[in-house]
Amino acid sequence: MTYRAPVTDIAFALKHSAGFGSALAEGLYGDLDEDVVDAVLAEAGRFASDIIAPLNTVGDRQGARFKDGIVTTPDGWRQAYRDWAAAGWNGLSAPTEWGGQGLPHAINSACNEMWNSASLAFGIGVILTMGAVEALMAHGSERLKKIYVPKLVSGEWTGTMQLTEPQAGSDVGALRTKAERAGDGTYRLTGQKIFITYGEHDLTDNIIHFVLARLPDAPAGTRGLSLFLVPKFLPNADGSPGARNDVRAHSIEHKLGIHASPTCTMVYGDQGGAIGYLIGEENRGMACMFTMMNQARLAVALQGVAIAERSTQQALAYARDRKQGRAAGAKEVSSAIIAHPDVRRMLLSMRSQTRAARAICYATAVAIDRAHRSADEHDRQAAQERASLLTPVAKAYATDVGVEVSSLGIQVHGGMGYIEETGAAQHYRDARITAIYEGTNGIQAIDLVTRKLPLAQGATAKGHVAELRRTVERVRAANNPAFGATGARLGEAVDSLERTTSWLLGRSLDDASLAGATPYLRLFATATGGALLAEEALAAARVGSEPEGRIAIARFFAEHLAPTSSGLEREVIEGAESVSDLALA
Ligand SMILES: Cc1cc2nc3c(=O)[nH]c(=O)nc-3n(C[C@H](O)[C@H](O)[C@H](O)COP(=O)(O)OP(=O)(O)OC[C@H]3O[C@@H](n4cnc5c(N)ncnc54)[C@H](O)[C@@H]3O)c2cc1C
Numbered sequence: 001m002t003y004r005a006p007v008t009d010i011a012f013a014l015k016h017s018a019g020f021g022s023a024l025a026e027g028l029y030g031d032l033d034e035d036v037v038d039a040v041l042a043e044a045g046r047f048a049s050d051i052i053a054p055l056n057t058v059g060d061r062q063g064a065r066f067k068d069g070i071v072t073t074p075d076g077w078r079q080a081y082r083d084w085a086a087a088g089w090n091g092l093s094a095p096t097e098w099g100g101q102g103l104p105h106a107i108n109s110a111c112n113e114m115w116n117s118a119s120l121a122f123g124i125g126v127i128l129t130m131g132a133v134e135a136l137m138a139h140g141s142e143r144l145k146k147i148y149v150p151k152l153v154s155g156e157w158t159g160t161m162q163l164t165e166p167q168a169g170s171d172v173g174a175l176r177t178k179a180e181r182a183g184d185g186t187y188r189l190t191g192q193k194i195f196i197t198y199g200e201h202d203l204t205d206n207i208i209h210f211v212l213a214r215l216p217d218a219p220a221g222t223r224g225l226s227l228f229l230v231p232k233f234l235p236n237a238d239g240s241p242g243a244r245n246d247v248r249a250h251s252i253e254h255k256l257g258i259h260a261s262p263t264c265t266m267v268y269g270d271q272g273g274a275i276g277y278l279i280g281e282e283n284r285g286m287a288c289m290f291t292m293m294n295q296a297r298l299a300v301a302l303q304g305v306a307i308a309e310r311s312t313q314q315a316l317a318y319a320r321d322r323k324q325g326r327a328a329g330a331k332e333v334s335s336a337i338i339a340h341p342d343v344r345r346m347l348l349s350m351r352s353q354t355r356a357a358r359a360i361c362y363a364t365a366v367a368i369d370r371a372h373r374s375a376d377e378h379d380r381q382a383a384q385e386r387a388s389l390l391t392p393v394a395k396a397y398a399t400d401v402g403v404e405v406s407s408l409g410i411q412v413h414g415g416m417g418y419i420e421e422t423g424a425a426q427h428y429r430d431a432r433i434t435a436i437y438e439g440t441n442g443i444q445a446i447d448l449v450t451r452k453l454p455l456a457q458g459a460t461a462k463g464h465v466a467e468l469r470r471t472v473e474r475v476r477a478a479n480n481p482a483f484g485a486t487g488a489r490l491g492e493a494v495d496s497l498e499r500t501t502s503w504l505l506g507r508s509l510d511d512a513s514l515a516g517a518t519p520y521l522r523l524f525a526t527a528t529g530g531a532l533l534a535e536e537a538l539a540a541a542r543v544g545s546e547p548e549g550r551i552a553i554a555r556f557f558a559e560h561l562a563p564t565s566s567g568l569e570r571e572v573i574e575g576a577e578s579v580s581d582l583a584l585a
Contacts, residue, residue, distance in 0.1 A: 003053040003310050005045030005114045011038060012550075013355065016539035017532040018362035020106050028373050029104050037107060040092075044111040047087065051080055052118035059121050059260030060426050064201070066252040071200040071262045077122070081203040085155025089115075090126060094133055094153040098145075105372070109365035112299050113358070116306030120430045121260035123306065125158060125198040127299040132159025132210050135292040136229070139280035147235055148208055158204050161292055162193045162211040162266065170443050172212065172286070173221035177268060179213035179228060179276060187228055188273025189213050189247075192265065197437075199264030200232075200249035206241040207232040209266070210292065211276065212285050219283065227285035228276030230268070246274040257429035293438065294391055298368070300438040301361045301394040304402030307431040308354040311409030314424055315350060318413050319343055337412075345560070346412050350405045352557040355536070356529025357398035363532065364390040385460040389452045390528075392444035396518075397525035399434035400441060406431040445517035448524070450509055458505040464528070465501060468494045471531040474538055482551045486534055486558040493527040493558075493565035500572050515579035516572035523568035530554070530562045 014037075015021035023029065024037070055076050062074035073081075084090070093108035094100025108130070116123030133152045136145060151157040168175035177191030189211060193199070200207065209230040218224030233241035246269055253263040268274045280288040319338040326332065327339035337343045367390060370383035406428040410417030417424040435441045453461050472494055476487040500520055504513055533554040540550035 003117050005049050007041050007045040010110050011041055013358050014362050017359040017535040019366045044114050048114035048118040052122055056119040063259035064262035069248050072202055074260050078203055090155030091153040098149045099153045105369045106365040113302045113306045116303045117310045120303055121258040124261050128161050129159040131292040131296040134295045135288050138291045139288040157206040157208055160199050160209045162196050162209055164195045177213040179215055187276040189276045190269030190273050192267055194265050196264045196266050199266045201262055222286045224283055225285040226282050227279040227288040229279055230274050230276045246271045297391050297395040297438050298364055300434055301398040303434045304398035305358045307402040307427050308405035311406040311427045312350040312354050315409040315412035346408050348556045350408050352553045353401045356533055357401040359532035360529055361394045361398055364394045385455050389460050392448045393525050396441035396444035396521050402431040402434050445521040448521050449513055449517040461501050465498045468527055468531040471534050475534050484555045486555045489558040489562045490530045493562040496565040496569035497523055497527040500569050503573050512576035515576040519568045519571040523565050526565050530557050533557050
């Protein structure tokens, strides 16, 4: 079964739980109105469903192919990419002065979800180009921006992000690729990068690499890294691709999923050194790379939502069609499997977690918009801190949800899910990488506990907990029997989050806080996702948009998933001691 973009759900989540509706009403986005937003989402949904989604299977079966340094993408991909770029989707949220459309980051995030539901292997390439544009605009010289930004915004050229080397994965500071000053303001790069997404391909006439490397006199670790722009072809004066630079793809990987996305080993300096241009300042490369990585982390989070949505659609369709056994009280001999409560439990778990992850991602995107656009400095600062706090939560939770939901998608299909022809297995294989790249989910949890909780001396996290509590109060005040135990169970989840947050803030960084980082992140996401779903349900009851369905989803999440919070609290606070080496001896 192919994908239909859930444009109504996406618009509803944006407007009613992520804060986009109120931002629009208060004028954060100037004269942008709801009709334009709806029209953009509808058109993106059409393109994703009709043009990209049909390529997902051929992308998986044919994969990217490598021969003599050249990568060929699967049949139909080059045309689809070119049509997509020509329609202006690449520059949706880029500034108008650089050829973009200046639309909110939140709208671009919603579109990113749709490109990735259609095909994760397609979506990951464009995510990186968008991140490259952000980094270049924030840190590049005027000269570099003039040459490269317009072509990256239009999608005429693509960007890559290059950190990883064999000895330097999570530990980026261990990288060894060398950059030497050429004496004319440029640099020469030598070394090797591995696992580089779309490092080589045939979609565009040029590829612009964003490469972390180390100068000979640089300090050790991440403080000694600089970021360089290294074009595959050096542009001529008229902007056309000119001489070939000294960088090439050596090979591509054979991997579990996203087969159509080429994962390349890149070699720099076979002929003396690839010409590179410094972005930002020498030894300040990590700060520039973080601009790119933060953007990419939210986009990868949306990949998690995207694959969960697609898996859920497919499982739901199958469960309505497949007949097995007689459901309790049914008249027919054989019932559709959706009539069995255990199958409905799986489907509800899929849908509610997908929507919870979506709401967290969109709330993060709106916070990023506010941090860039608000006229009030205090508001900008608070929004920046909220975005920083939510980004690792969005990345790790949404991608874990992508993996778990696509696994449940197979389960709903039974044996047919394990057979490749239904496509459910591809979603599971494709989803798995999202929990690993852009910083593994373990590293996200450590980031949350060690860097994000202490923001503003803990005030950002405490303010977030207080906001969740206000949602719980609103649910209780609504006094609507359809909500069942939503208020009570969410209230308990927020209590657990509050106690655990205080416990972590009250201790200095040690093995116990690191051992509890992953369960803490899950607890944080569970309380937050549950509250955002409750906000959607309250809004649905107010505006009359499918109130029964949205209340039922919020209620399911609160009654079936939020209760895990008390276990997660215990795991964080009491479980550290048993995370020891002894049991692994
Ligand atoms: C398909 C694919 C595409 C990719 N695309 C790109 C790309 O475009 N550009 C790029 O630069 N890289 C890319 N990567 C690399 C990716 O970002 C890394 O694989 C990832 O960051 C993890 O690094 P690693 O593989 O070296 O694992 P390791 O760092 O060796 O980690 C192994 C395990 O140890 C854990 N761990 C490591 N350090 C710590 C610590 N300090 N505390 C707690 N736990 C720790 C990790 O969480 C993980 O579970 C890609 C990888 C793949 C497979």
